[in-house]
Amino acid sequence: MGPTIKVVRCAEPARLMFEEQQAPGTPPEGWALINVAYVGICGTDYHIFEGRHPYLAYPRVMGHEVSGTIAAINAPVDLSVGEQILVNPYFACGNCAACRQGKPNCCMSIEVLGVHRDGAMSEQVLVPAQNLIPAAGLSPVEAATVEFLAIGAHAVRRSMAGPGIRTLVIGAGPIGLGTALFARIAQLNVTVMDVDAERLAFAARQLGFLVIDGSKGSIVETIAERTAGAGFDVVFDATGNSRSMQSAFAYVAHGGVMVMVSVVPDDITFSDPEFHKREMMLIGSRNATRGDFQHVIASIRAGKIPIDRLVTHRTTLRDSPRDIAIWAQQKSGLIKAVVDVAGSG
Known part of the structure; x- marks a missing residue:
């Protein structure tokens, strides 16, 4: 029964x-x-x-x-x-x-x-x-994944980033990985960062992303080495962690963009002089639109996810x-x- x-x-x-x-x-x-x-x-x-x-x-x-x-x-x-x-x-x-x-x-x-x-x-x-x-054209299981993937697709669209842009996605959970996948579909140059070795291994071995282990050494120094001292042009934070979100401001290049994919109940603070010096753009990304859903559906049908x-x-x-x-x-x-x-x- x-x-x-x-x-x-x-x-x-x-x-x-x-x-x-x-x-x-x-x-x-x-x-x-x-x-x-x-x-x-x-x-x-x-x-x-x-x-x-x-x-x-x-x-x-x-x-x-x-x-x-x-x-x-x-x-x-x-x-x-x-x-x-x-x-x-x-x-x-x-x-x-x-x-x-x-x-x-x-x-x-x-x-x-x-x-x-x-x-x-x-x-x-x-x-x-x-x-x-x-x-x-989707299996029932595939159809049930569209919503969470659409959140990442929406965040990438919100970033307004073009092909080849150096991009960091912080957080290798489902939302972060979805964001990274759609950043790659948009032809951004994607690196994924996390502190969980197992999830980083999944992002690298199963999905083919460059990764940064945020649990080792100085993240700012590592990012400087990866980007010739410039930082990433676009940074997505999908950690749901207020400390990570605040730290992420330091990883953004001058003239770059930070997209907050996660939402937390805490206040987020940052250095205004650093923010203005870099002329950063800070973007919130919430949920997704029907167009984002359609983009995800087409990407799954095309075998890209x-x-x-x-x-x-x-x-x-x-x-x-x-x-x-x-x-x-x-x-x-x-x-x-x-x-x-x-x-x-």
Whole structure:
């Protein structure tokens, strides 16, 4: 027998409409009911699982990296029942200043599936039809990786860097590796830095990146040696560590760019004279847009992203409480984990 979990909800008003006001099996207007196939697990989910997420009200159903098929749809969109899709988990208002500028990823009242609303760690989930993206040509597992890769793709686009630019990605976790992969696709000259020897070995041997071990010697001196004393033209920090983010300012070349991919609850401080002397550009990067999702999908279809190497761990919906608890503490060998929801029986 399969698991008894059966959650069909995103927001309370939508759930009530679905249960009380619609014909049986018909989602509310503008919404779609999804049969969930796979859900990816990221650092956010581990923090939620452990009760350490600072921006979340419990209880909460996790799951924002979602692939599946359409079970029912009630919207005038070019999608049909049975079609394979993935979900853009960023629900935007469509009316605020950011949305009017085409930046729904940083909507002033954004709600993220699995964070602000109950997510897809369930057999089915109800989502706005406008947040569905066709996933033809991708496997269900590949489709579930698109969201986390889109964060890196968005960060690279935000950097505005061109081919050949000397680039440092700090942090060899899933987001950092995704950023590095899309920086390479953009023809940037990429080096990856971390303090974890195992993840550095993965970045070098499995993905072919030049690496810097941040746990050894003086990082500033190492970077000076690698860049003829100039520093990197673009630095991405994807560590989620405030000390790393503050230190990264010293690695940026004069006239260079620093992109903060991570977000932390702490204040970040830096030397204003150094910042101005270098005429640095500091850029925040949040979530991703539909265009970034499409870029990731095209890159996977073209064989430019080695999903089979990135997905290192798998579990089922039934076993996920046990396995997520283990993975939250034991990171050895772990890059990306996915939950097989459809095959959980």
